[in-house]
Amino acid sequence: MVNFPPEFCPYCGTELDLVEAPTVYRCEPCEDWVFHNAVLGGGVVVVDDDKVLLVEDFRGAGTWKIPEGVPEIPESPREGVARELEEETTLGVDPTELVYLYDVGKWVGEDMFRMHVYYAIDRADTSGELEAGSDATDARFWTPAEFRESEHVLRDMPNPDETRSWDMGLDVLRDQATAALDRETTYADLFAPHLDD
Numbered sequence: 001m002v003n004f005p006p007e008f009c010p011y012c013g014t015e016l017d018l019v020e021a022p023t024v025y026r027c028e029p030c031e032d033w034v035f036h037n038a039v040l041g042g043g044v045v046v047v048d049d050d051k052v053l054l055v056e057d058f059r060g061a062g063t064w065k066i067p068e069g070v071p072e073i074p075e076s077p078r079e080g081v082a083r084e085l086e087e088e089t090t091l092g093v094d095p096t097e098l099v100y101l102y103d104v105g106k107w108v109g110e111d112m113f114r115m116h117v118y119y120a121i122d123r124a125d126t127s128g129e130l131e132a133g134s135d136a137t138d139a140r141f142w143t144p145a146e147f148r149e150s151e152h153v154l155r156d157m158p159n160p161d162e163t164r165s166w167d168m169g170l171d172v173l174r175d176q177a178t179a180a181l182d183r184e185t186t187y188a189d190l191f192a193p194h195l196d197d
């Protein structure tokens with residue numbers, strides 16, 4: 001996955017002029033605009049009573065995150081998230097059962113901006129035994145308090161308010177995911193009858 005500011009026109013190869021940072025570039029020979037857009041990502045908060053599923057990042061021992069990643073063409077965001085969940089935890093889920101939780105735009109590097117869509121699901125609505133998949137070194141459910149008292153740290157915490165502490169974020173995330181699931185309106189509830197027509 002690449003998402004860096006463009007230097008050259010993808011159509012004719014001419015060096016681009018930056019018109020309005022960080023999004024708008026122009027190619028003079030083509031007399032056309034070139035846009036630098038965000039990459040879409042997403043994740044899923046799997047809740048089991050008072051616990052949240054986290055995976056240990058293969059890039060660093062003791063560093064955990066919620067299962068997340070970048071959808072691949074031609075996946076929808078929720079299909080990409082379901083695949084990432086299976087790759088990282090071996091748990092299966094029907095993408096249409098994922099419940100929308102929230103979305104956020106954030107810089108993940110100096111030149112890279114991501115838009116992430118987060119979903120919630122109850123452990124009871126997933127299938128399979130939990131174990132670390134190919135993209136994680138460990139996977140387990142934690143209560144926010146257990147995690148706070150552990151030696152471990154969270155990375156890339158999906159929190160719209162970046163000034164909150166990570167541990168506070170985990171409490172909020174669990175509670176909001178539970179509330180979203182309690183509303184019990186899934187994508188399948190909303191759209192499946194129409195899509196089947």
Ligand SMILES: [Zn+2]
Pocket residue numbers: 009010011012013014027028029030031
């Ligand atoms: Zn051009």
